[in-house]
Amino acid sequence: MSRVFPATVRITEVGPRDGLQNEEQLVPTEAKATFVRGLIAAGLREIEITSFVRPDRVPQLADAEDLCALLGPAPEGVRYTALVPNTRGLHRALATGIIQRIAVFTASSETFNQRNVNASIAESIKRFVPVVEEARAEGLAVRGYVSTAMGCPYEGAVAPAKVLEVVKELDALGCEDISIGDTIGAGTPADVARVLDLVLAEVASERITLHLHDTRGMAAVNALEGLLRGVASFDASAGGLGGCPFAPGAAGNLASEDLVYLLDGLGLEHGVDLERLRDASAGIEPHLGHDLASRVYQAPAWGCDEDDDCGQDDPGDESDA
Ligand code: HMG
Ligand code: MG
Secondary structure: OHHHOOOEOEEEEOHHHHHHHOOOOOOOHHHHHHHHHHHHHOOOOEEEEEEOOOOOOOHHHOOHHHHHHHHOOOOOOOEEEEEOOOHHHHHHHHHHOOOOEEEEEEEOOHHHHHHHHOOOHHHHHHHHHHHHHHHHHOOOEEEEEEEOOOOEOOOEOOOHHHHHHHHHHHHHHOOOEEEEEEOOOOOOHHHHHHHHHHHOOOOOHHHEEEEEEOOOOOHHHHHHHHHHOOOOEEEEEHHHOOOOOOOOOOOOEOEHHHHHHHHHHHOOEOOOOHHHHHHHHHHHHHHOOOOOOOHHHHOOOOOOOOOOOOOOOOOOOHHHO
């Protein structure tokens, strides 16, 4: 069975950025740093730790510099990445000295992009030209995000041809990784197939990542559809944290625990230890004021005796059992 799937899957953990950006309760910077360290202990190697955007627009991530100072350089083999909307954001990221990859971000629908970054799609891409150039000259890797690829909260359905158009522009700009975002979790496997059929005909699958949100419970089946089509890179968020403040109704990302469970079941390598990942999620949960959404996170471990805790504490709230 595993012959039809990529043998190894890359997971970019976006919990500290996408996961926390939408949280109402301000999470202490120390707790964020502990979260990141827990994710590293779980085996995650690519971690989007924050954003260098306008602090008044995303107050939860206004401590970007402080978090970077607390974390210091990433350990060997781990890469810290961050969202950067413009040159100002790039210079803030560079000044920390610990960001190894930046991500520029635009969308495939105009209204969302305007609300998100106060620019049209064309304006935002124009804005990225000097950003990508300087980032690469500084030795940073560059990712490009294409949001609303399977539906826009303001405009509804989005044509896959528009997604392809933006993917190609980011490709031409020099983004070595392009993350296709189902920002509001609107897509089904049929939408994933339609988008990937077009995109993978023009861009190598090694350069494509799927960034799925789980608003309607489709994220794991959508990931499976991506895997079947040869995509080997996924964004995910510990505990299923996530959402975008400028995309009404968007719920959490594909949960890292759910993705890891799926990949384990398929026998695909990914390098992440599920129980340690649950520990990292359990550490951030008390700072949020609500339970984490991930079904796999909430489910008890199985395959061991009733009295045996399988070497871990149940991270879920026992009163919910
Ligand atoms: P703007 O207001 O158009 O920027 O913001 P401006 O150039 O007109 O500047 C206005 C003021 O903001 C100036 O300050 C700038 O210095 C300041 P003043 O001179 O008036 O005192 N400013 C900044 N300050 C700090 N850092 C910066 C920065 N840039 C300007 N980088 C901007 C444009 C994009 C910056 C703004 O709209 C913004 O920050 N938006 C937030 C976007 C965001 O973080 N969205 C959520 C992430 S995207 C997402 O979640 C989707 C994704 O997960 C994929 C998916 O799910 O599909 C990635
Ligand atoms: Mg997102």
